Amino acid sequence: MAEPEEIPGASLMEKIYSHHRSSSSSSSSDDDKPSKKADAVKPDDVKHKAEEHDMPSAHDSVKSNKFRIFGREKPVHKVLGGGKPADVLLWRDKKVSGSVLGGATVLWIFFELLEYHLITLVCHMLILSLGVFFLWSNVSSFINKAPPEIPKVQIPEKCVLDLASALRIELNKGFHVLREIASGRDLRTFLIVIVVLWILSVIGKWFNFLTLFYLSFVLLHTVPVIYEKHDVQIDAFAEKAWIEIKKQYAVFDANVLSKIPKGPVKEKKKD
Numbered sequence: 001m002a003e004p005e006e007i008p009g010a011s012l013m014e015k016i017y018s019h020h021r022s023s024s025s026s027s028s029s030d031d032d033k034p035s036k037k038a039d040a041v042k043p044d045d046v047k048h049k050a051e052e053h054d055m056p057s058a059h060d061s062v063k064s065n066k067f068r069i070f071g072r073e074k075p076v077h078k079v080l081g082g083g084k085p086a087d088v089l090l091w092r093d094k095k096v097s098g099s100v101l102g103g104a105t106v107l108w109i110f111f112e113l114l115e116y117h118l119i120t121l122v123c124h125m126l127i128l129s130l131g132v133f134f135l136w137s138n139v140s141s142f143i144n145k146a147p148p149e150i151p152k153v154q155i156p157e158k159c160v161l162d163l164a165s166a167l168r169i170e171l172n173k174g175f176h177v178l179r180e181i182a183s184g185r186d187l188r189t190f191l192i193v194i195v196v197l198w199i200l201s202v203i204g205k206w207f208n209f210l211t212l213f214y215l216s217f218v219l220l221h222t223v224p225v226i227y228e229k230h231d232v233q234i235d236a237f238a239e240k241a242w243i244e245i246k247k248q249y250a251v252f253d254a255n256v257l258s259k260i261p262k263g264p265v266k267e268k269k270k271d
Helices: 008-054 058-065 083-089 094-113 118-139 157-182 187-206 209-220 223-229 231-255
Strands: none
Touching: 083 094, 094 118, 094 209, 157 187, 187 209, 209 223, 223 231
């Protein structure tokens, strides 16, 4: 029986097909390696990123330990109470803030420079307003125009009660602080209050109450906005000043306060 002859073309095609198959399998295996490598690395990367997310950054830690005036941790807007009053003091709306400051300046000029008294100003304004409305109401019938609509103004009871309640709370807090200072328990607070009152008494000799109130109003409209823009430099200067004050107080405490005899301290009874 004769053996079948080998077809050279067929063997060549088989070699090409086998070579193509081996190359495709090797490329697919190479493609699988990065995915496996990525799968192997992915949990560690996720864990590392999670640790970075949970761990506070150095910037945050430095920021939290940074010296702030009065121990401030919130923005200036929040410290001032937020809302429209804080917007006015920080010049969020320049037109409104400028109008408020300009109105206060006009009143100060009336009362201080022109020596206009408050009761006189209020009476003159009422005379002018009542005269205008009275004439307008009578003339409107002759010129065939509608009389002016005078708004009905009533102060709600709840507003007055809320204001009185808030004022009562603040007064009670002030009386409590004065009682604690007068009791002699905290010498440091007592000296601070005495110094502040003495400074106010000296300033009171230079200005009257109206001028002092106006200066305080101007400071409220200038100091917060300046501090908000330059808080880094101001906090750094305040930190140096506070360290120096503490040093001077330590010297004063060692030389003077520690030598003052103190009475016996009564222990509090335990329940």
